[in-house]
Amino acid sequence: MLYAEPEMSTKTDHPIQISAAAITDSAAGADEHGAASGVTPAAGTLFGLDAAALAVRMKALHEPAFRARQLAEAMYRQRVADLSEVSTLPKALRQRLAAEGWQVGRPIISQVFQSSDGTERYLVASQGGEAQTVEAVWMPEGDGGESGDGSETEAIETVSGTGMEEQPQILRSAQDDSISLKESVSSRLKATICVSSQVGCAVNCQFCLTARLGLQRNLTAGEIAGQVVAILDRQGVDVGRDRLNLVFMGMGEPFLNYDNFMAAVRLLVQEVGLSPRRMTVSTSGILPGIERFAQEPADLRPKLAISLNAPNDAVRSQIMPINRKWPIAALLDAVGQIPLRPRERITFEYVLLGEVTDRPAHAAEVARLLRRSGLPAKVNLIAWNPGPGVAYSTPQPESVERFRQTLIDAGIPAYLRKPRGRDIYAACGQLKRTVESAPL
Numbered sequence: 001m002l003y004a005e006p007e008m009s010t011k012t013d014h015p016i017q018i019s020a021a022a023i024t025d026s027a028a029g030a031d032e033h034g035a036a037s038g039v040t041p042a043a044g045t046l047f048g049l050d051a052a053a054l055a056v057r058m059k060a061l062h063e064p065a066f067r068a069r070q071l072a073e074a075m076y077r078q079r080v081a082d083l084s085e086v087s088t089l090p091k092a093l094r095q096r097l098a099a100e101g102w103q104v105g106r107p108i109i110s111q112v113f114q115s116s117d118g119t120e121r122y123l124v125a126s127q128g129g130e131a132q133t134v135e136a137v138w139m140p141e142g143d144g145g146e147s148g149d150g151s152e153t154e155a156i157e158t159v160s161g162t163g164m165e166e167q168p169q170i171l172r173s174a175q176d177d178s179i180s181l182k183e184s185v186s187s188r189l190k191a192t193i194c195v196s197s198q199v200g201c202a203v204n205c206q207f208c209l210t211a212r213l214g215l216q217r218n219l220t221a222g223e224i225a226g227q228v229v230a231i232l233d234r235q236g237v238d239v240g241r242d243r244l245n246l247v248f249m250g251m252g253e254p255f256l257n258y259d260n261f262m263a264a265v266r267l268l269v270q271e272v273g274l275s276p277r278r279m280t281v282s283t284s285g286i287l288p289g290i291e292r293f294a295q296e297p298a299d300l301r302p303k304l305a306i307s308l309n310a311p312n313d314a315v316r317s318q319i320m321p322i323n324r325k326w327p328i329a330a331l332l333d334a335v336g337q338i339p340l341r342p343r344e345r346i347t348f349e350y351v352l353l354g355e356v357t358d359r360p361a362h363a364a365e366v367a368r369l370l371r372r373s374g375l376p377a378k379v380n381l382i383a384w385n386p387g388p389g390v391a392y393s394t395p396q397p398e399s400v401e402r403f404r405q406t407l408i409d410a411g412i413p414a415y416l417r418k419p420r421g422r423d424i425y426a427a428c429g430q431l432k433r434t435v436e437s438a439p440l
């Protein structure tokens with residue numbers, strides 16, 4: 001076998017052991033009051049609070065409610081990271097807030113790794129005193145992951161009326177992080193940001209480097225949304241003009257940190273101004289999370305991607321232990337309960353592992369599985385990205401193309417996701433807070 005016998009819980013050297021029962025409880029929302037929930041924002045941190053919560057803070061300070069709206073506008077739209085620079089608030093109020101220990105507290109980009117293909121991988125640090133960093137990735141031009149999932153409609157709607165041509169621009173960052181890139185953005189930009197939802201991950205997919213960290217903690221809503229706002233700021237993105245996709249596919253399983261993940265989505269939609277139809281959340285198949293997700297209103301619900309990765313339960317349980325708890329049939333049933341928007345498709349992510357999941361018979365089985373499900377499905381194929389200590393092989397290009405063609409011949413739209421930032425460990429499944437670059 002190319003892979004080790006998997007375990008449901010994290011590895012013994014991981015700081016937190018998590019059981020399958022804990023996985024269920026967390027996804028079902030039991031973490032709202034329990035120890036497994038995300039860390040409480042540091043006392044005095046404003047970033048992460050929505051307008052209503054900010055209004056409560058302002059009321060406690062005997063300030064009018066519109067001050068909360070001004071503060072939200074400054075933090076989320078103007079991306080002001082220092083309270084002293086919120087020019088819409090009276091100076092006396094800013095000084096009073098600071099004297100009482102309040103700060104914006106937005107996460108900061110502490111390290112940048114630049115790929116030869118323009119991708120940037122970031123280590124993002126919380127300002128709440130938490131030592132661990134998380135990873136986020138900026139992919140100019142994206143990686144094609146949204147192809148065929150209904151996003152095109154949104155793109156057309158966004159473009160129409162702007163008078164701007166679709167003109168992707170690759171940005172390369174300056175060595176000095178203090179140099180703003182805002183001036184270099186001169187045309188409509190297309191990019192994808194990949195963000196993390198947890199530090200590490202408990203799901204233990206055998207092909208994933210993040211799994212090696214185990215679960216260390218959940219991120220707060222502010223820490224999740226803060227990755228996005230920090231990157232928007234660094235890259236000088238104009239939210240109303242540029243074509244930005246957001247994928248919750250970084251470190252962690254978003255549906256095991258459901259409340260904080262959805263609170264971050266609400267912030268990003270309602271305060272930052274991003275469209276949920278240009279956001280995709282990927283899950284390994286946490287059923288209680290999918291059931292909750294199905295209840296979310298369409299104007300706040302990102303698109304869904306299922307990390308399938310195998311043609312049947314036998315193979316999937318070997319490479320994704322979570323499948324022993326929630327097998328494929330139950331997963332597809334739950335996904336079928338989600339009320340989709342017109343033209344929206346469920347994306348099935350499929351990591352091709354050489355000789356393990358990339359054979360012609362596997363492709364035929366995936367095609368049968370998805371056709372039988374009756375779901376409006378599309379498949380994103382990802383040729384496995386190598387990582388140190390993970391004993392799989394990258395599939396041959398011919399196998400990848402044969403797999404894709406089999407799906408297409410069966411009437412299933414299938415796309416190959418471009419590997420982005422492999423040389424800096426930024427590609428799918430490679431996020432592990434690696435501080436060196438990968439050998440080319």
Ligand code: SF4
Pocket residue numbers: 201202203204205208209210211250251252253284429
């Ligand atoms: S692939 Fe995703 S869900 Fe699986 S271990 Fe990695 S981060 Fe967790």
